[in-house]
Amino acid sequence: MPETADTTKTDTDSALQTDLAKTAEQASKRGTDKVERVAKRFTVKSLNLYYGDFHAVHDVTMRIEPNQVTALIGSSGCGKTTVLRSLNRMHELTPGARVEGEVELDDQDIYASNVDAVEVRRLVGMVFQAPNPFPTMSVYENVAAGLTLNRKVSKSEKDDIVERSLRGSHLWDEVKDRLHRKGSALSGGQQQRLCIARATAVQPEVLLMDEPCSALDPVATLAVEDLIEDLKSRYTIVIVTHNMQQAARVSDSTAFFNLEAPGQPGHLVEIDATDKIFTTPSQKETEDYVSGRFG
Amino acid sequence: MPEGRLHYQDHLEALEKNCLGGLDLVIAALDRTMEAVEHQDTELAELVIADDDRIDGRYLEVHQEILTLLATQAPVATDLRLISALLHVMHSIERMGDQCVNISKVIPLTGYDAPVHSEMIDRIRLMGKQARTMVSQSKKAFEGRDVELARDLVRQDDLIDNLNKECFQIAVQVGDDPDTREWAMTMMLVARAIERIGDNAVDIGEQVAFVVTGLFREFEDASHPGRETLPSG
Numbered sequence: 001m002p003e004t005a006d007t008t009k010t011d012t013d014s015a016l017q018t019d020l021a022k023t024a025e026q027a028s029k030r031g032t033d034k035v036e037r038v039a040k041r042f043t044v045k046s047l048n049l050y051y052g053d054f055h056a057v058h059d060v061t062m063r064i065e066p067n068q069v070t071a072l073i074g075s076s077g078c079g080k081t082t083v084l085r086s087l088n089r090m091h092e093l094t095p096g097a098r099v100e101g102e103v104e105l106d107d108q109d110i111y112a113s114n115v116d117a118v119e120v121r122r123l124v125g126m127v128f129q130a131p132n133p134f135p136t137m138s139v140y141e142n143v144a145a146g147l148t149l150n151r152k153v154s155k156s157e158k159d160d161i162v163e164r165s166l167r168g169s170h171l172w173d174e175v176k177d178r179l180h181r182k183g184s185a186l187s188g189g190q191q192q193r194l195c196i197a198r199a200t201a202v203q204p205e206v207l208l209m210d211e212p213c214s215a216l217d218p219v220a221t222l223a224v225e226d227l228i229e230d231l232k233s234r235y236t237i238v239i240v241t242h243n244m245q246q247a248a249r250v251s252d253s254t255a256f257f258n259l260e261a262p263g264q265p266g267h268l269v270e271i272d273a274t275d276k277i278f279t280t281p282s283q284k285e286t287e288d289y290v291s292g293r294f295g
Numbered sequence: 296m297p298e299g300r301l302h303y304q305d306h307l308e309a310l311e312k313n314c315l316g317g318l319d320l321v322i323a324a325l326d327r328t329m330e331a332v333e334h335q336d337t338e339l340a341e342l343v344i345a346d347d348d349r350i351d352g353r354y355l356e357v358h359q360e361i362l363t364l365l366a367t368q369a370p371v372a373t374d375l376r377l378i379s380a381l382l383h384v385m386h387s388i389e390r391m392g393d394q395c396v397n398i399s400k401v402i403p404l405t406g407y408d409a410p411v412h413s414e415m416i417d418r419i420r421l422m423g424k425q426a427r428t429m430v431s432q433s434k435k436a437f438e439g440r441d442v443e444l445a446r447d448l449v450r451q452d453d454l455i456d457n458l459n460k461e462c463f464q465i466a467v468q469v470g471d472d473p474d475t476r477e478w479a480m481t482m483m484l485v486a487r488a489i490e491r492i493g494d495n496a497v498d499i500g501e502q503v504a505f506v507v508t509g510l511f512r513e514f515e516d517a518s519h520p521g522r523e524t525l526p527s528g
Contacts, residue, residue: 245369278371280509287372292300 039066039236040106040123040205042087047101048265049082049091056082058265060101062255064206069228069237071247071274074257074289079266080240083257084208087238088124089117105205122150125199129211131191133183133198139166139175142183142194146202161201168234169197170227189220193227200235207231209239213246225250244290248278256286303368307377310360314381317353317388318434318499322427324350324395325492329423331402332485333416335409340399350392357385376509380502384437387495391430394488394495401484410475415465415482422458422489425451429496436503445500449514455493462486 042064049057057079064070064087072080085091086099089110103110110120133142143162147153153161162179166172171193175186183194192212199207209228213221228250231237241247247254255271269285270277281287324343331339361382364370370378429451436444463486466479497514505511 244371248371279375281372291370291372291374292303 034233035067036233037235039234041066041236042206042238043102043104044083044087045102045104047083047086047099047103049079049086050096050098050100051094052096055265057086057257058267060268062268062271064236064238065253066236067232067234068252069232069239069250070253070255070271071251072238072240072255072257073242073244073247074266074269075259076242077262077266078257078259080255080257081210082266084210084238084240085126087206087208088126089120090126092117122146122202123204124206124208125202125204127192127195127199127207127209127212130215131188131195133186133191133194135182135184137183138180139183139186139194140179143197143201145198149202162197165197165201166194168200168231169193170223170230171197187220189216189223192216192220192224196224196227196231200231204235206236206238209237211240211242214242221246244278248274254278256281256283256289258285258289300368306360306364306368307370307374310357310364311377311381313353313360314357314385314388315434315437317350317357317385318430320350320353321388321391321395321430321492324392325423325427325430328395328398329420329427331399332423333420335402335405335407337403340402343399344396347392347396350389354385354389357381373506376506380437380506383502384499387498391492391495394492397488398485401481404481405478406474409478410472412465412469412475412479412482415462415469415479418458418462418465419482419486419489422455422462422486422493425455425458426489426492426496429455429493433496433499433503436500437506440503440507442504442507445503446514448497448500452493452497455490459486459490 044060044062044064047057047060048055060083072084074080082091087103087110091097091099099111105120105123108115110124134145137145140162143165144153144158147158147161163172163176166175171190174190175194183191186194192215196207196212213224216224225246228237228239232252239247239251251274253271254274254277256269256277257266258269259266270281270283272282276282277286278290281290287293324346327339327343327346330336331343361378364378429448432444432448432451435441436448462483466483469475469479501511501514504514
């Protein structure tokens with residue numbers, strides 16, 4: 001009945017507003033000191049994700065604040081990577097995968113029928129677990145690869161964007177004398193920063209990072225973490241990590257996902273300011289996970 | 296799911312036991328101190344002073360264990376709050392040990408045959424007994440994560456504070472005899488030290504509330520007496 005449906009919707013919205021206000025207030029306490037460009041905010045409402053018949057993620061409602069780093073943590077199979085991939089419509093690339101609920105980038109539902117998935121992926125870039133520069137392309141070509149997909153770009157503009165992106169990724173000084181050598185000849189850490197430069201060259205609003213440091217040594221990891229701290233002045237960043245200390249070091253907000261049992265869908269246990277999650281989490285499940293008591 | 300980090304949990308439990316064991320050392324020191332006060336036993340007082348090295352040693356030991364845990368285990372959430380609290384508790388223990396030393400150091404000043412004023416010594420005896428109860432209660436509250444028992448330390452501390460005030464009144468009106476006045480002034484130093492031990496026990500109680508609730512609030516604000524700062528329950 002419409003009345004019941006309206007009431008339920010109002011209750012959900014009201015609960016969401018309360019959660020969101022709390023998250024925003026707490027997250028803003030740790031917010032970025034300097035914001036060079038106001039990026040966009042994600043609002044996720046009642047998100048359910050499926051692979052065929054398998055219900056992978058159940059009813060996630062949360063807000064991802066602009067110009068902040070939000071870490072998604074949880075044990076393997078809890079759905080955090082699936083949620084990440086749903087934020088730029090990569091989830092639907094898996095055959096049989098489907099999405100229910102809403103994912104809004106500012107006020108635009110990215111799953112609305114009139115929205116082009118390719119444009120969503122331009123606005124919401126992705127950095128993957130293993131550095132994956134295009135193997136046959138030079139450093140320069142890797143960064144410039146996405147620039148000409150939508151429009152013509154002059155050589156001088158391309159030069160500027162490549163330099164700006166490489167500088168923004170803390171890589172320029174290391175590669176400026178070998179821009180035309182293969183990107184795959186760089187070290188693992190440099191390759192990952194090259195991928196970040198490639199992702200930022202198209203001026204996205206959001207950067208999604210799926211365990212971006214898991215294939216890197218500690219020195220390269222710290223370099224990428226420093227880079228993430230700088231990038232949030234221009235982008236909204238969502239990072240999936242298994243390294244809880246990394247989540248604690250780099251993020252402003254942390255979302256903890258968990259499974260009730262193997263085979264059950266993953267769900268969001270809580271999202272809160274990172275310092276709160278790692279000192280006084282609200283949920284016992286979170287406490288047990290972050291202090292390593294289980295699994 | 297399997298339980299994780301068992302060695303780490305063992306390490307944490309051992310740390311807490313070692314730290315709170317310091318309160319047993321304080322109780323032993325306090326018992327000897329009060330006996331020395333009552334009988335003007337300077338030899339026993341010297342023993343208390345010498346034995347304070349055990350409490351100081353425990354402080355250093357617990358401090359080093361805490362540094363090791365922080366450096367190697369990256370504790371978070373309740374574990375982190377517990378470790379932070381234990382550092383405070385150990386500091387309070389070390390201070391209580393020092394108060395016993397302070398008392399023991401003034402015992403020789405009272406002389407071999409001091410002009411003991413019974414009303415005052417009775418109150419000091421009561422203060423010592425009450426301080427012992429509080430130290431023991433603070434340990435029990437911490438071990439049981441019992442915030443109500445911890446909060447009760449404030450009520451217990453009021454008894455010590457009142458006795459301390461009474462001692463002060465007695466000392467002021469103790470008469471004109473210079474020896475008795477000197478003895479009474481020395482006893483005021485003793486009363487003050489016992490009163491501080493009570494305060495330290497309350498400090499431990501506040502750490503119990505911090506471990507349990509994640510909020511640090513003084514049970515009573517010293518600069519605004521009577522204003523409770525932590526909601527009960």
